[in-house]
Amino acid sequence: MTSKVVVTGIGAVTPIGATADATWQAALSGTSGAHTLDNDWSEKYDIPVDFAATVDPSVVEENLKRVEAKRLDPSSRFALISAREAWQDAGAPEVEPERLAVSWATGIGGVWTLLEAWDTLREEGSRRVMPLTVPMLMPNGPGAAVGMELQARAAVHTVVSACASSTESLGLAFDTLRSGRADVVVAGGSESAVHPITLAAFSSMRALSRRTDSPETASRPYDIGRDGFVMGEGAGALVLELEEHAKARGAKIYAEIAGWGVSNDAYHITAGEPEGKGSAAAMRRALESAGLQPADVRHINAHATSTPVGDVPESTAINKLLGSHTQDAAVSATKSMMGHLLGGAGAVEAVLTVLAVLNRTAPPTINIEEVDPQIELNIVRDTPADLPQGDIAALTNSFGFGGHNVVAAIKSV
Structure with missing residues (x-):
């Protein structure tokens, strides 16, 4: 099926x-x-x-x-x-x-x-x-x-x-x-x-x-x-x-869960692999599962915990995945507002990603005074950003202790 x-x-x-x-x-x-x-x-x-x-x-x-x-x-x-x-x-x-x-x-x-x-x-x-x-x-x-x-x-x-x-x-x-x-x-x-x-x-x-x-x-x-x-x-x-x-049954439909990807760093019990290889693999597999191309991704709800060692590898992985299309994807880090809900984080962030795709609006990342020069992303800062009309796709990223990397791909309907 x-x-x-x-x-x-x-x-x-x-x-x-x-x-x-x-x-x-x-x-x-x-x-x-x-x-x-x-x-x-x-x-x-x-x-x-x-x-x-x-x-x-x-x-x-x-x-x-x-x-x-x-x-x-x-x-x-x-x-x-x-x-x-x-x-x-x-x-x-x-x-x-x-x-x-x-x-x-x-x-x-x-x-x-x-x-x-x-x-x-x-x-x-x-x-x-x-x-x-x-x-x-x-x-x-x-x-x-x-x-x-x-x-x-x-x-x-x-x-x-x-x-x-x-x-x-x-x-x-x-x-x-x-x-x-x-x-x-x-x-x-x-x-x-x-x-x-x-x-x-x-x-x-x-x-x-x-x-x-x-x-x-x-x-x-x-x-x-x-x-x-x-x-x-x-x-x-x-x-x-x-x-x-x-x-x-005549239900309203918010969005489509188009696919998902999973990988493991097998690197360290708490630290992610520093080059973002595992997280990039999970994102790539999510796109493949959903039948999407990097150019289709217009929004990412990033894992982005605010740790000195965690944010850079994810940024590196996103750049590896999207390449020349990196700046087309509006990146939101909603943990800046809610904190890190640990095992509950991915579900709440999926809800926000569904609403972002539905409303064509990416929520902001707050509290950024100066972006780390190692991070080269199209970060949504302070105020929401408009997303394109038409068919769009988004990714929501979650990474965990033990090297777990899981990414869901969400499409507009």
Whole structure:
């Protein structure tokens, strides 16, 4: 079966918006979600970073019943809220449960549940540990919550490939539909890992920005003064289905997921291959899978974390891939606003890429004062950029610890 895979619903919960549309509008406005955390972690644990980009707590309070929230790790809460939004946005498709699948992702999983349970065990004893601790901390917990909510019986997959996780979940959903194993797949990813242990660990790696005096400007991809990423949290969800299935039920269609590519650097557990060979391979395979040429790519939502060593290889890879067409592709680095959502990043960035293609508008990259001279890209800075009319294509890139490189190709319809 070679039918097109299309997007018919989107949802998102991010540090800059409680819904997909709110996130999109905030991204167009160049809104930063980073802020100083309202806790004593930095002082108590001697952590040099005291800021992150977090979701407004009212989002959970307003969208989940108290009993629901209590039984879900924060990563699962975000998953369920974003998936519900996407499902309703798609018109709540009438599909047989045996033909409905979920492809979800996380990079870390239920870290809050695990560590709070450990604290409870040490301080109050084993009888006070919640009976649901194990299902709440499992990495497949968010996907399972979405699957049970929608009664998805074709399959519920969980992808864990660090910060490439949810783009890979999108690719798995694509393959599931094209293979005929399902008619509709809800794909996405979620993460809630803004915790003192992760802040301390990433700080020890020198991976986090230390601009404690100005959190909102700390994430600055491509800037010569970038000093690390900003931790973020949230979720993104997309309802995917075959084009004929979507048209038969009269669904609105946002865009086409035209193909995807995957590779691995096999170089270092945390550092990407310095010449961008693996990321270039993933981008090339995504184009080949989609039947696209470099000249077709008019927009890229880059991985662009704002780390000194990470941004340059991706820029090198884009130049290798697009060659003389590099300056035709408007590059957005939306982590500059939302921070890095780790395993949830790819799904939210896919939602933004779908909206960019639909609206012919590339969101800006904020906080760039001086572009690193090693980076030669057509970066969208400060304000949105218009994309061409007619048929266009975009790439959304995700790279993760372990050498994972995953790229999705998205086309206009």
